[in-house]
Structure formats: structure tokens, C-alpha cells
Amino acid sequence: MRPSLTLTGARVLGPDGWTDMPVHLAGGRIADAPAGRSVDLDGFRVLPGIVDLHGDGFERHVAPRRGILDDVRPGLLNTDAELAANGITTAVLAQFWSWEGGLRGPDFAERVIAGIAELQPRVATDLRVQLRIETHLLDEHARAEALVARHGIGYVVWNDHLDHARLAAGRAPRQYTGQALKSGRSPESHLAFMRGLHARDAEVPGAVAALSERLVSAGVRLGSHDDRDTDTRAAWRARGAAIAEFPETRVAAEAARAAGDAVVMGAPNVVRGNSHKGNVSARDLVAAGLCDALASDYHYPALLWAVRRLVADGVLDWQAAWRLVSEGPARVLGLADRGRIAPGLRADLVVLDSDDRIGATIAGGVVSHMQGAVAARFLA
Template sequence: MHTQTAGETPALLFQGAQVILPDRMVRCSVRTEGDLITGLDRPRDGARVIDASGLILAPAMVDIHGDAFERQLMPRPEVFFPLDLALLETDRQLAGNGIATAYHALTLSWEPGLRSVARARQVVDQMAALAPRLRVDNRLQLRWETFCFEARPLIEQALSTTPRPALAFNDHTSMALLHPDTPLQDRPFDHDPAFPVTDTTSAAFAQKITARAQRSGVSRDDYVQLITRIWERRPDVPAAIDAMARAGRAAGVPMLSHDDTQLETRRFYRDRGAAISEFPMRRAVARAAREAGDFIVFGAPNVVRGTSHIGSPSARDMVQQGLCDILASDYFYPAMLAAVARMRADGIAVLSELWKLVSHNPAVALGLHDRGRIAPGARADLVLLDWPEGGAPAPLLTLSGGRIAHAGHSFGL
């Protein structure tokens, strides 16, 4: 087997595969040279031939939101592993699942522990240091908890780096303090003065935040005291959001709002430049996002499981109704491919259309116009799939920028 050395980008010619093009599937050859796709049905011209007969060649996937990397950082409560080890393992998992571009949903929270600003800063620094060694394009989605004012300097610093991150507005603080009589999906606009707040001294609230306290490495009592103090910041949160949105617009980064429940919520963030609605929790919000021309993201695990784990709309139904543009890995990297496979088997749409949910559409939403499709001049991000009739697909080869990121078969290379 040929061993690809650092910096080597051999010309390759894929022959015999069914190729997923932007508008159809067709059997054709695909040639890559360096980091680009240079043509379809072109002469070999000295390229190494990969016999892909019986396989499917697709654009490698683009993951707009994934936090499964947290399981490498902290596989058990309060058990942390070295960051370089965790991020290198995450990179291998991405490549092995056919994902060549991944935005890691890095939570910047007032919580201590896994999702703290201090931990996030370490991740930002370590990702930059590891960049030359990573197999795929690892990027950051700065998943900002809007009550976490301490994160603002880190966000402003990260917005000036290359590659540019995405910025997501996230409010799990209000969600945590929501009165239990109001379903999560029906909660009012987060800044509504009449927002129904729970009794933080109740046993029910203590039980609700047990997992959060454990993730943060503090006792439940300490967590209750902390979130009660943080809630006092609520009057200043809208101004903080405005400041971060201005910074995001100035940097030209894609911006998202997370878990929208009300039309007012979506409108509030759209007006500030967040044109991506990530995991809207009500069908009416998704419809409003569609009417406004926003991108709509749902979780691929939702499709695979057949339902949302927190009772939000079915992603499968949203795809069928034209209310979902993008499927994200969310918390399980294999779910993106598995979701497409399930919907293909169910006859929801043809494969060339379904594949856009995990490649072309997220690339466009993120402003990455060089990838997400197989076409001359596009970045050579490709995944070669073993996909037997009636069986589960498996990535055999992943290219990221023309470089071999994963090889489950030698293919004579």
C-alpha cells in the first residue's frame, strides 16, 4: 500500500462508481489533482486509477453542528483526557464517517467544568496547534450561552482567526429556569418580561439540574446558587447579544440561533444577522424561517431514531414538508449518513436530493462555496461508499482537500 506523505496530493481517477452530482446520479469517472476536482470523464493523464466499481462516490459531508467531541474530552463525569488526544481521536472519527468539514459546537458557558470558558479557550488553542496534523477541516461553532458575559473576549478573539468560526446564540439558562408547567417547546420568547420561572428551591428543580451539576463538577446546591446569581444578569442579556451580533456581522461569520420556540425568537435573531435556525422546536417557527429565506437545521439522530429526544418536531417530517435544509450530526457522527440511508430506503426523495442535506446545503449556509458538490473546480472532498442494496452504507475512502483522510481499503494506493 502506498503511504501518502505530508504535502503529497497525487492525481486520482475514480472509475466505475455511481457518482452523486448536484442534480442526479450517474456513472462517470471523477478526476482530482491537488486539492481540486479537475473534471468528469476526463483522460487518466497519469493519475492513479481507483477502481470504484459497485460503489457510490459522493461529496464528503459538511457537519454544521456536532458536539460528540465532548465525549472524547470527558468520557465520564469529571474524567478529562488530554485535549490533543481527544481532538485527534475526534478527527479520526470524522474522517471515518465521511465528514470532511466539521464545525464543533463548542459551548461557552458560565458553568464550570466541561463547558466553561477556560476549557473552551484550551480547545481553541489546541485546535490551532493541531491544525497541521488533522486529517479533515476541523472548525468551530462558538456556541455562546448568552448569559455568559465572560466569554465575550474569547469570542472576539476567535472571530479574527482563520478559518473563521460560526457563532451560535444559545440560551440554556432560560430553558433551565423555565417553570415546569410550561412545555419546553412552548416557552415564550426568552426576553419576555412574563417568562414563567421555576422555584429554584424546589426538589423538582434540584432533580432537573442534577446532570448539569455533575457535568460542571459541582454539587447540586452549589449549582443552584450559581444559576440563581447568573439569572440576575437577565436585564443585560439583550445588550450583550446585540454586541456579539455586531461583532459577528463585522467579521462576516455565519450566525445561528438555537432551539427557537417562537416566531418572535426567530425574528429577533434574524434581525441581528443570524440567518440559520438551528433545531427550531415548533413547526410554526420552521415555516416562518422558510418564508423568510432562512436556513433550517435539524439533527440527523432525530431521523435515525424516528423522533426527537426532547419532543421537538420529527426531522423526517420536516424534510418531507420542505422545512429542513440541513441535517447535522448533533451528538453522533454516524447519524448523518444513517439518516440519508433511512430516508432513501423510505422513498422520501432520490439520493441526489437527500445528499444535499449533508453536503451542499450546509456548505452554502456556512459560506463555504468551494465544497459540498462534485463538480470541476470544487474542493476535492469526497467519500467513497460501500452501499449494498438494502444494506447500511459504509465509508471506504475519504478525501479532504485531495488528501487521503480515511482508507478502509487499499485501492492500490
């Protein structure tokens, strides 16, 4: 049910900055005239709903321990509740398609994506999928392509997590024993599997280019992950990957920006002030104007906290900082119907209290989360 409402009294973050204008909701959209009952939100702020274009925090809900849960649906419903509690109205769940196996393997990916498709009509959050395909998992590329077509997946990112340097030197990758246990393989068979993938290195560029071309022709947005230098970014751009996710260096981010590619950084990196892996600081890229959007990465609460950190540190004002979690990611994803508060757009809203806490989330005109003083206003 999508109620008609008019929100009054709040400070509203519109396309041109803060305003006191009321926000009208009707039919799941922002209307240009009063609609339904009026709710007084004096003392609160209303902002565009958060668009998270890469988050894998759902993994701990669908697979809290290896082999414990067969049904992913309860975990996905819990994920939806967490997303809403963090002001996220559009969530791209980043699912691996990897040789790592377990919750990152193709079998599990198919179950999760089927579960998302089944549950979407039952939740308010717009749940979408990003498929993270490992470049060297060549024998599963066709299956991945079929999955993308079957579920209309609109965003694919290429990854390569093989430790090529150690494999080329005849050494075992670090932590491969733990990976083997998660994948259900013995350490010996897992190591042999990785060596086999590495041995096909010469086949990868052609196979990735061919699949990328087909995906782009089908309207899929492509991204690369962890670019380290100009040449790497240029190579991915040539394959149609116009989104640079989490570039590891400023040089790679500058190369992306110079070519008109989108740069996505992790919100936890902003909150920490630096990368936990020692890569370039997302905060520094934001300050330099080299970041188009922030993503939750592995921690959904980090999106709001990153905005707060950028504002508190004087890096950006509220409007510019919030754009990195709303209009910016919506634009990267090609979603012109959200990310701003304007008539005709989706009624995706976040209500913040005076302490910058989320009091309510409205996704597509439906209340997906509400608590405390804000709830009292709606019930009055």
C-alpha cells in the first residue's frame, strides 16, 4: 500500500539545497500538489533515499556460518530490514561468481539471486543485483551470462582475486587453507584448482572481452574492481567497463575521471579515514573531486556515517556529501527516477532527527522503517 501524504515543517534537501517546502507523496511518487493527510515533521530533515550501488553486507545474513542455512530467504528479509534501518531505499547486492566457492560460488549465487527475485514483491526496498564475475573462472562464464539474462541483472563487475605472483612462483597463496574449507574442497584440491585457473591466463583477455561485448550489447553496465594504474583502467574501459570500483591508487582514479568514467569508493574507507588494505584514501579522492559515488561495501551503516564524517571534517557540505550517496550512485546506475526530491520521481526519502539519526525510511512511497519521535508524528 502506497499512502498519499504531505510532509510539512521539515527542512528538505531539494535539488538546489535546503528548503522549507512541503513534500507531497502520491502513488509511490513525489507529487507537485498536496496529497492525503499531513504529517508535521518540524525539527526533522527530509533527504533523498540512499542508493547503495555495491554492498555485500547481506552475506552474514544469508550465510552466518558455513553450511548452516539452506534457505536464503529469511536472511534476505533480515537484510531488507537492515537496509531500511540505514536509510537505503535502493540496494545493489554484490554477489560473487567466484572460484572461491561456498557463498561466493556459482551454485550459491544462483540461489541468492533467485531468492532476491522471489522476495522483491514483498519488500519496499528496491533490491538489485551486481554479479561479480571472476575473470579466470572461464568454464563458468557461459553460465554467468545465462544467469544475467534470466534475471535481468543490470550491473556486472569483473574481479580477479587470484594471487598470480605467488602462483607463478610455484608458491601457495596466503590463507588458501581457510579458503579451501569455505569452498568445500581439500587444501590440496583447492590449490590445484587455483593453479589450473592461473595456467589459463593467456585465454582470459579474449574470453573476458568477448563476454563483455555481449553484456554491453544487452544493456548491462560493466565495472572493474581495484584498478591500480592508468593502463589497467584503460584496458577495462576498452572492454566497455565504464565504472571503476574502489581504485587502489589516485592515479587510477584520475585516469578514470579524465576519460569520463565513474569512480565508486567505499564509505567505510571514508569513515576510517583510510583504506584497511593501505590503498588510496577515499576521503582524499572525495576532497579532490575524484569520486562520483560512495558504496556501503561491507558495512551498511557506513553510508550515513561517511556523510557525517565528510561534513564534520569540512570536506563537503551536506548537499554535496549527500549527493555521493543518493544522486551520484543513481546516476552511475542510470536510474534517472531517483536520488533527488522533485515531482515525478520515486518517493524515496530519509527522515533524520537533530542527532543525524535515521527516524524513518520511505521507499517508493512505502514506509520501510520508522522509529522513535518520527513514528509518534506519523501516529499523531
